[in-house]
Amino acid sequence: MTAAVVASGDVATSLTGRRVIVKVPATSANLGPGFDTLGLALARYDELEVSVPDASTAPDAPGLEIEVHGVGEGEVPLDESHLVVRAIAHTFARAGVPMPALKLVAHNVIPHGRGLGSSGAAIVAGVVAAKGLLEGIVDFSADELLDLATELEGHPDNVAPALFGGLTIAWVTPEGPRHKKLMVHRGVSPLVLVPEHEMSTALARSLQPESVPHEDAVFNVSRSALLVAALIQSPELLFQATEDKLHQHYRAAAMPETDRLIRVLREAGHPAVVSGAGPSILVLASDPSERAAAIALVEATADTAWQALPLAVDFKGATVQSA
Structure with missing residues (x-):
């Protein structure tokens, strides 16, 4: 300064x-x-x-x-x-x-x-x-x-x-x-799905354990490295790169609607994750057509209202x- x-x-x-x-x-x-x-x-x-x-x-x-x-x-x-x-x-x-x-x-x-x-x-x-x-x-x-x-x-x-x-x-x-x-690869097409309800960041963090299994830590290290490569160079790898064993499943019980919709999206091949502490969902689609397909799937299967925000x-x- x-x-x-x-x-x-x-x-x-x-x-x-x-x-x-x-x-x-x-x-x-x-x-x-x-x-x-x-x-x-x-x-x-x-x-x-x-x-x-x-x-x-x-x-x-x-x-x-x-x-x-x-x-x-x-x-x-x-x-x-x-x-x-x-x-x-x-x-x-x-x-x-x-x-x-x-x-x-x-x-x-x-x-x-x-x-x-x-x-x-x-x-x-x-x-x-x-x-x-x-x-x-x-x-x-x-x-x-x-x-x-x-x-x-x-x-x-x-x-x-x-x-x-x-x-x-x-x-x-x-x-x-x-x-x-x-800089992110130009093919990456983010989609944010926003529910009507909120989620406390403090509550989400309180659900995290103080330690995690060694194999889960190794799993996330590999996926984090892969995610950087996927986002800047190889969007076709985004589905595998967005796998996580460190935090999302520990928080799932606090936001069951988010967890259910992520499972639906991932079963259909969409790279969906919790956005931040939730409860919104981020889909890191590899192109605009995949993003459109994810929006259609949400509209057809969601039990509650989700606002779909296709964002650059x-x-x-x-x-x-x-x-």
């Missing part, structure tokens, strides 16, 4: 009137065998506008004003506990810059509590918004952005693809989290621009 030499009073003045627009993709983590390591950015975006009002022209304006439209409207907090605001405050604190008054307007489309990285997207939105507001005052490296986001999220598998796009491999070192971004892979990750 590098900071320009700016007097503290000048920092507050330079922030006044700044406005940034942030766009953050949904993500799917784990991708079957890549538990807490692999993540994929998907072309479905939350968009936020964050601005620092001019107190001289609006002296009675509140120190924090939040509007939420779309997903989460009327449900998420509209105070300092809002996750985007917490992430902005965390980034300003790390930079050693006092938090200014803010106005936040969020237009959300990423479903909450469905395994599509909504909390990671909110954290990344706040970190990237702060980066944009502090442009010219403090500069952040890619590793610093990932570190800031991971500190709030707890693990980097969702925030890495949200920040950087594409397929990401994330790992943790003594110096902090790191990532490698890879996002290759840019989070973006911020001054407005």
